Amino acid sequence: MIVWINGTFGAGKTSTARELAGILPDSTLFDPEFIGDALRVLLPRKRLAEVTDYQDLPSWRRLVVDTAAAMLAELGGVLVVPMTLLRQEYRDEIFGGLAARRIPVRHVLLAPAETILRERIANRAEPGDPHEVDLHVRQWAYDHIPVYQQALGWLTADAHVIDNGALSARETAERIAEAVRTEAAPVCDIVQSPEPVRETVAAGVLFFDEHDRVLLVDPTYKAGWEFPGGVVEAGEAPA
Numbered sequence: 001m002i003v004w005i006n007g008t009f010g011a012g013k014t015s016t017a018r019e020l021a022g023i024l025p026d027s028t029l030f031d032p033e034f035i036g037d038a039l040r041v042l043l044p045r046k047r048l049a050e051v052t053d054y055q056d057l058p059s060w061r062r063l064v065v066d067t068a069a070a071m072l073a074e075l076g077g078v079l080v081v082p083m084t085l086l087r088q089e090y091r092d093e094i095f096g097g098l099a100a101r102r103i104p105v106r107h108v109l110l111a112p113a114e115t116i117l118r119e120r121i122a123n124r125a126e127p128g129d130p131h132e133v134d135l136h137v138r139q140w141a142y143d144h145i146p147v148y149q150q151a152l153g154w155l156t157a158d159a160h161v162i163d164n165g166a167l168s169a170r171e172t173a174e175r176i177a178e179a180v181r182t183e184a185a186p187v188c189d190i191v192q193s194p195e196p197v198r199e200t201v202a203a204g205v206l207f208f209d210e211h212d213r214v215l216l217v218d219p220t221y222k223a224g225w226e227f228p229g230g231v232v233e234a235g236e237a238p239a
Contacts, residue, residue: 005082007110008148009141010120012164013082019173026077032064055090065097086151095188104187108176109155112165160185203238204229
């Protein structure tokens, strides 16, 4: 099982996750940020320059799913994952990939008030970083508050919400542990973004080999088999 602790920057995910890993029996902390750090070293600079956030890298999203599955196969038990996910399509892809591997995910959102978020960001220290980098990190965190607020609609509908503004990391972790034990934080099924509200163009193909076998795909983000294809993105040709 995975306990995914979501929330914007300054919500207290990492400190809460460390406490939770000490409370839940047979649990291990898995921080996907380390995958982002590895990709910054492994990928060419040209590719890294094409994105502003490592979450925009398809390889990061795939590796999060594959690494989590590998760790659970190796260790069993519970993975505690502190990671901000504010884009619904990325949540769909990652949680869908985990669900397709029969890995249950309990999604928890830490949601302190905005005033508390801003106070925590202002007081946040980055050990070992020069002052200029610290200011950059803080401003980056401030800039993500509106993005977080825009995502609250689907986040609060999808996750078990905990207002940890007045709670310590230990108290927050105890709340999460209780929600997991009592199943107040439900398991997320394979998820999809809402149905489109305007006309959509999609493309598909019937592909046969020399033995007249047809190619089908098993999507990670929903149940069932389909012909290869998908929704045509803005500016993309159907081919």
